[in-house]
Amino acid sequence: MFAQLSALLPSACALCGEHGKLVVCAACHAAFLNVRLTRCMQCALPLPREDTGGSSRCGACLTDTPAFDHTVAACNYAAPLDQLVLNLKFAHHLALAPVFSAVLRDAILEQRGTPLPDLLTMVPLGQNRLAERGFNQALEIARPLARHLGISLEPLLLNRSRETAQQSGLHPDDRQKNVRNAFMLAPAMLDRIKGRHIGIVDDVMTTGTTLNEIAAMLKRFGAARVSNYVFARTLPH
Structure with missing residues (x-):
């Protein structure tokens, strides 16, 4: 019954507006x-591509190594995909959300030889923002x-130990202050992360x-990686 109703309901690609059954049409997905x-x-x-210098890390990460070990991004945060995120x-x-997840899955699995994590979690929202929005897009x-x-x-x-301002609205110099000590590990989860x-x-x-602050906290509590x-990954201005 649901499939029959879905076929009758109008649907359009979230990027080009072309009518069809997919959230993002095949042409926009490929492009x-x-x-x-x-x-x-x-x-x-x-x-x-022509100037990696024999390293798979950028100069900034070689100079000032982040607390996290690895990042997979499915795309750049740029038009027209930035509008999908918004x-x-x-x-x-x-x-x-399932579209983002499937594209991210493909990007992860294409990196052969890179270990998958033992468990997944997501960046938590503060209680006020979660109540206002009604959902955590990262969890979706x-x-x-x-x-x-x-x-x-x-x-x-x-968990977030305190409410923080939106990082996107802050000057780069203020972002570290905004999230410093803003995240906590749930006490019941301590044994779940040790050595993992x-x-x-x-x-x-x-x-x-934000991700660096979380990674540093997890490693203080014993996470191995x-x-x-x-x-999406924002490009430097």
């Missing part, structure tokens, strides 16, 4: 979501991703400050 770049293995910023986060287009992406990869998801692994590889899911990685899995 925008199937593009692979050579990226820094640690922060996922694009690297020039539609998920602020327009409640939850049908986009993480749920199907965990199923795709066959990895346990621990949505209550992390933890994967953190988020929709967008901007400067990496921390990897980030993000749908």
Whole structure:
């Protein structure tokens, strides 16, 4: 019955508006979501193909090594894909979350030889923002991703110890102060992370400050490795 109703309801590609059954049509998927770049293995910023210098890490990560070990980004946070992220986060287009998850899964599995995490979690929202929005977009992406990869998801692994301002609205110099000591490990989860590889899911990685703060905290409590899995990576201005 649901399939029959779905066939009768109008549907359009979230990018081009073409009518069809897919949230993102095959043409837009091929043009925008199937593009692979050579990226820094640690922060996922694009690297020039012809000038990696024999390293898979960018100069910034070699100079000032982040607390996290690895980052997979499915795409860049740029037009037109940035609008998809905004539609998920602020327009409640939850049908986009499984699309993001599937594209991220493909990007992860293409990195052969890179170990998968022992468990997944996501960047938590503060209670005020969660109540205002009604959902955590990172969790909506993480749920199907965990199923795709066959990895346990621990949505209550992390908590915010205090409300923070939106990172996107802050000057880069203020972002570290904003998230410093803002995340806690749930006490019941201490034994779940010791000596293990933890994967953190988020929709967008901007400067990496939030993910770095989380990784540093997890390693203080005994995590052996921390990897980030993000749908989109913001490019430096």
